[in-house]
Amino acid sequence: GESVGLHLPTLSVQEGDNSIINCAYSNSASDYFIWYKQESGKGPQFIIDIRSNMDKRQGQRVTVLLNKTVKHLSLQIAATQPGDSAVYFCAERGGGSNYKLTFGKGTLLTVNP
Amino acid sequence: DADVTQTPRNRITKTGKRIMLECSQTKGHDRMYWYRQDPGLGLRLIYYSFDVKDINKGEISDGYSVSRQAQAKFSLSLESAIPNQTALYFCATSRVETGELFFGEGSRLTVL
Helix, strand or coil, X not given: CCCCCCCCCEEEXXXXXXXXXXXXXXXXXXXXXXEEEECCXXXXXXXXXXXXXXXXXXXXXXXXXXXXXXXXXXXXXXXXXXXXXXXXXXXXXXXXXXXXXXXXXXXXXXXXX | CCCEEEXXXXXXXXXXXXXXXXXXXXXXXXXEEEEEEECCCEEXXXXXXXXXXXXXXXXXXXXXXEEEEECCEEEEEXXXXXXXHCXXXXXXXXXXXXXXXXXXXXXXXXXX
């Protein structure tokens, strides 16, 4: 039969605006979270991380917020630039000794000039 | 030079052929991983290795095998490639302490 392609969630913003990308995670025992950026034709690159004993962490133009009550993670990008256009993935590390990361499906951010 | 290097970057092959994707790293990390990326499905873990003598299956290991030849080298093999193994494959490394992954540039495999 005909297959239906799976589409990434997308976010389109104007250059200079702030962007907020959201992620819901599934494992209440996860103790570490990372946001990755993947540009077209490249491998994912680390942006920022946060441990479960924190609810906010700031980097350069980026902020990650963690709400453990509702198992929600967000990435805020200030003054979004065309170079921020990419797919953004959240990843969670389950509590325990194996330190394996589980990735979300990603959000495509498009920045319009 | 890239810290995590994958070869080949692109490969087209036919159903039934044996394919090997190679990964080498200069980061000195003990842990290495192979992920598969498909549109709309994100990254899924195929195999991982926490040191040279430790190999573990990930969530989608069927149809794949791996070899950890040295701390710096981790190869992924498809013994008999099939079309639904067409995907973008990533090798990654991590430090024990944090679990943060460092990715290679990817190997795009097409099975006809």
